[in-house]
Amino acid sequence: MKALTRSAIAAAVTAVLLAPAQAEEIAGAGSTFAFPIISKWSHAYREVQAGGEFPAFKSGLDDPRSGDTLDYEPIGSTGGMMRVKERAVDFGASDVPLQSSELEKLGLAQFPLVMGGVVAAVNIDGVGANQLKLTGPLLADIYLGKIQSWSDAAIKAVNPDLKLPDAKIAVVRRADGSGTTYNFTTYLSQVSPEWQQKVGADTSVSWPTGTGARGSEGVAQTVARTRNSIGYVEYANAARLKLATAQVQNRAGKFVNPTGQSFQLAASSANWDKTKDFYLMLTNAPGDEAYPIVATTFALMPRQGGTPRRVRATLDFFGWALEKGGKDAADLGYVPLPEPLVKQVRDYWTSTFKVGM
Numbered sequence: 001m002k003a004l005t006r007s008a009i010a011a012a013v014t015a016v017l018l019a020p021a022q023a024e025e026i027a028g029a030g031s032t033f034a035f036p037i038i039s040k041w042s043h044a045y046r047e048v049q050a051g052g053e054f055p056a057f058k059s060g061l062d063d064p065r066s067g068d069t070l071d072y073e074p075i076g077s078t079g080g081m082m083r084v085k086e087r088a089v090d091f092g093a094s095d096v097p098l099q100s101s102e103l104e105k106l107g108l109a110q111f112p113l114v115m116g117g118v119v120a121a122v123n124i125d126g127v128g129a130n131q132l133k134l135t136g137p138l139l140a141d142i143y144l145g146k147i148q149s150w151s152d153a154a155i156k157a158v159n160p161d162l163k164l165p166d167a168k169i170a171v172v173r174r175a176d177g178s179g180t181t182y183n184f185t186t187y188l189s190q191v192s193p194e195w196q197q198k199v200g201a202d203t204s205v206s207w208p209t210g211t212g213a214r215g216s217e218g219v220a221q222t223v224a225r226t227r228n229s230i231g232y233v234e235y236a237n238a239a240r241l242k243l244a245t246a247q248v249q250n251r252a253g254k255f256v257n258p259t260g261q262s263f264q265l266a267a268s269s270a271n272w273d274k275t276k277d278f279y280l281m282l283t284n285a286p287g288d289e290a291y292p293i294v295a296t297t298f299a300l301m302p303r304q305g306g307t308p309r310r311v312r313a314t315l316d317f318f319g320w321a322l323e324k325g326g327k328d329a330a331d332l333g334y335v336p337l338p339e340p341l342v343k344q345v346r347d348y349w350t351s352t353f354k355v356g357m
Contacts, residue, residue, distance in 0.1 A: 026314050029073040030080015030093035032216040033180045034297035036236040037114055038093065040328045041321045042070040048320065070317060074215060078177025078203045084108065084300045090314045092300040095179025096203060100277045107305075109352045110277050110298050111345045113318065115267045115335040117235045118184050118293040119258040121223050121243040124150060126163060130257045132246040133158045136191030136284075136292065139248070142169060142230060143188065144195060145209035150228060158249075165228060172222045172231035175212025177203040183295040184232045187283040234295075235263070235333040250292040251284050260333045262291035267335045272344060294335075303352060315349055 028038070046069055075083075077094040084092030085106055093113065103110055120134055138154060141147040147154060151166040174181045182203045189196040199205050213222040213231075220237040223229045230246075235258055238245055247255040256262050266285040272278060282294040299318060301311075322345065326336035337345070 025069050025071040026091075026310065026317060027071050027089040028080075028091045028093060028314075029075050029083040029089045030300075031077050031095050031179055031297050032074040033077075033095050033116065033118075033178075033234040033295060034093055034114060034334075035072070035074035035216070036234075036240070036332055037116075037325075037329050037334050038070075038072050038074075040332065041317075041325045042072060044325065044328060045070065045317055045320055048324075074217075076174075076176045076203075076215065077179030077182070081300065084302065087302060087305060090301070090306065090310055093297055094300055095295045095297050096182045097279045097281065097296070097298055098277070098300070099279055103277055107303050108300050109303050109348070110279075110300055111348055112272075112278050112337060112341065113297045113299050113321070114329050114337065115263065115282065115294060115296045116333065117258045117263040117266075117291050118180055118187075118232055118295055119235050119238050120246040120248060121220060121231050121233050121238045122246055123223050123227060123229045123243065125165060125227065127244055129244045130247050131162055131244070132164075133162075133249070133255045134246045135249040136187065140188045140192035140195040143171060143173065143208065143210065144192075144198065145171075158255075167228040170226045170229035171210035172213055172219050172226065172229055173207055173210040174214070174216075174219060176214045178216075179203060179295065179297070180216055180232065180234060181205065183281070183283055184293060186281060187293045190284045232293075239333060248292055250288075250290055251286055252288045252290075254288055256289060256291050258291055260330055260335065262289055263294050263333070264335045266290035266292070266294040268338075272341050278344075278348075301353075304354075311353055315353065319346070 077096050080092035080094050083089045098110055120139060122132055135158060148169055149166060150164040150169055155164065182201060185205055186201040189201045213219045216233045216237050219231040220233045220241050220243060223231040223243055224241045245258050247257055250256050265287050266282055269285040269287055270280055270282060272280060282296060284292050285294060322337055322342045329336040
C-alpha cells in the first residue's frame with residue numbers, strides 16, 4: 001500500500017479538526033396518544049436548529065449545544081416505561097402517572113408535557129361528527145359486551161332523533177399496553193360500578209369483547225375501515241382520519257363535543273400545586289362544559305445517569321416544546337401546559353437533575 005505523504009496526513013488531520021461535531025440523536029419511546037404532537041415538535045425543533053437558533057431553556061446544564069435531533073418510537077406507554085426503566089432511552093413518554101414511591105424505587109423523575117382528549121370514534125352509515133350521544137355507562141356496557149347493537153333501546157333513549165342501524169356494534173380496543181387504555185378504563189371505572197368490579201383500570205385489561213389493534217393509530221385505522229364500529233383514540237388521530245366522534249355526557253350531566261376548548265376546560269380544573277411529582281388524573285373532571293375523558297402525557301427520565309450533554313439536550317428539547325410548541329399542540333387539538341405549570345416543571349428540573357449544575 002502506498003505510504004501517505006506528509007502533506008496528505010496534515011490535510012486529513014485538518015479536515016477532522018475542522019469537521020462539525022456529529023449530532024447525537026435523543027432517544028425517546030412510549031405514548032402513541034402524544035405521538036402526533038411529539039412528531040410535530042421534533043420536526044419543528046430540527047428546523048429551528050437548522051436555522052441556527054439555539055435558545056437556552058435553563059435546564060441547569062452548562063455544556064454547549066451540538067444540534068441534537070429526536071428519535072421517538074411510538075410503542076405505547078407500557079413500552080415507553082419499560083425502555084426508560086432499562087435505561088435504553090433518554091426518556092419515556094407515558095399517559096400513566098406514577099406514584100412518587102414508584103418513581104423513587106425506579107430512580108425516575110416525572111413531569112407533564114401536554115394534555116388531550118380520548119374520544120369515542122365511530123363509523124356508522126349516516127352518522128356524522130358529534131351527532132351520536134353516549135353516556136359513560138353506555139360506553140361501559142358496549143365494552144362489556146352487554147349492548148351489542150346500535151339499535152339497542154338504551155342507545156335510542158339518548159338519541160331519539162338519530163337514525164341508527166339495526167346492526168351489530170364492532171368494538172375496537174387496544175391490543176398493546178396503553179396509557180390511553182389506562183385513562184379510558186379509569187373513566188369507565190368511575191362511571192360504572194360493574195366495569196370497576198369486572199374489569200377495572202390498567203394499561204392492559206382482560207377485555208370482555210372487541211377486536212384488538214396496536215397503537216392509537218391502529219385503533220383509528222381499524223375504525224375507519226370497519227362499518228358500524230366504535231373505538232377509543234386520541235383526538236388528533238381521529239381528526240387526521242376524519243372519523244366521526246361522539247358527544248360524551250360529563251360529570252355535570254351535559255353532552256359535550258370533543259374539542260380543544262372542552263379539553264381545556266377539563267384541564268383547567270387541575271390543581272398541580274398540591275401534587276408530588278405531578279401525580280394527577282384528569283378523567284371525569286368537574287365543569288358544565290368539560291369533556292370527561294382527558295389525559296396527560298408525562299415524560300419519564302432517569303434522575304441520575306446518562307451524560308450531562310444528553311440530559312441537557314433532552315431538557316432543552318422539552319424546554320423548547322413547552323415554551324414554543326403550544327400553538328402546534330393547540331392546532332392538533334391538544335391542551336398545552338399553562339404558563340404557571342411550565343414554571344413548576346422548570347423548577348422541578350432545577351431541583352431534580354443535578355448533573356452539571
